[in-house]
Amino acid sequence: MISIVHAAHDSEAQLDLPAEADTLALGAALAGVVRAGLHVWLQGDLGSGKTTLTRGLLRALGHEGKVKSPTYTLIEPYALSRLDLYHFDFYRFNAPEEYLDAGLDEYFAGDGVCIVEWPDKALPYLPAPDLELRLDRAGEGRRASITAHSEPGRTCVIELTSLLRQGRTTPPA
Numbered sequence: 001m002i003s004i005v006h007a008a009h010d011s012e013a014q015l016d017l018p019a020e021a022d023t024l025a026l027g028a029a030l031a032g033v034v035r036a037g038l039h040v041w042l043q044g045d046l047g048s049g050k051t052t053l054t055r056g057l058l059r060a061l062g063h064e065g066k067v068k069s070p071t072y073t074l075i076e077p078y079a080l081s082r083l084d085l086y087h088f089d090f091y092r093f094n095a096p097e098e099y100l101d102a103g104l105d106e107y108f109a110g111d112g113v114c115i116v117e118w119p120d121k122a123l124p125y126l127p128a129p130d131l132e133l134r135l136d137r138a139g140e141g142r143r144a145s146i147t148a149h150s151e152p153g154r155t156c157v158i159e160l161t162s163l164l165r166q167g168r169t170t171p172p173a
C-alpha cells in the first residue's frame, strides 16, 4: 500500500512504494490528476520503476494493449479517449543534440501529456517540466519524491496527495 512519508507544502510529496503494485497504483492515481499539456519528468536509476509507473498511468487512462519501454524507439505515442500521451525515453542519447535532430520539440509544444524517462540526457534543450517524479530504491521497495515546478504541477500535487490521503487511486465519479 502507498503511504505518504511527508507532504510538506503544495509542491512536494514523498511516498513509500513497498511493492511493484504500489508503483502501478501511483501511476493510476496520476491518471486522475494529469491534464492536457502536462510535462512529467521521471527520474531514477535503471530499473527504478519509471516504465512501471507509466504502465499504471496508461492502464488507468484506458489503454488496454501492451506498454513498451521506448528505450529503442525514443517515443511511444498513445491516443487515449481523454487525451494524447507521449512516453519518451532518452537513455540512449549519446549527445543532447539528438533530441533536436529527432524533431521531438513539436510534441512538447502541443497539447499531449509528455512523460519523459532520462530527461537529463536531452538537456539543455528539453523544456522545463510541470512535475518531476523521482524513484529511488528503498529496501525491497521504492521511495517516490514528487516536486512541482509550475502552477499546473502544484495543482496535480495537491490533488494527488488528497486522493492518496483518502486511500484512493482514482478520483470520485
Ligand SMILES: Nc1ncnc2c1ncn2[C@@H]1O[C@H](COP(=O)(O)OP(=O)(O)OP(=O)(O)O)[C@@H](O)[C@H]1O
Pocket: 017, 018, 019, 020, 021, 022, 023, 044, 045, 046, 047, 048, 049, 050, 051, 052, 053, 069, 071, 089, 091, 117, 140, 141, 142
Ligand atoms: N515499488 C516497487 N517495489 C519493488 N519493485 C518494484 C517497484 N516498482 C517497480 N518495481 C520493479 O522494478 C523494476 C522496474 O523496471 P522498470 O522497467 O519500470 O524500470 P525503469 O526505471 O523504467 O528502468 P529503465 O531506466 O531501464 O527504463 C521492475 O522489475 C518492477 O517489477
Ligand SMILES: [Mg+2]
Pocket: 050, 051, 052, 069, 089, 117
Ligand atoms: Mg524504463
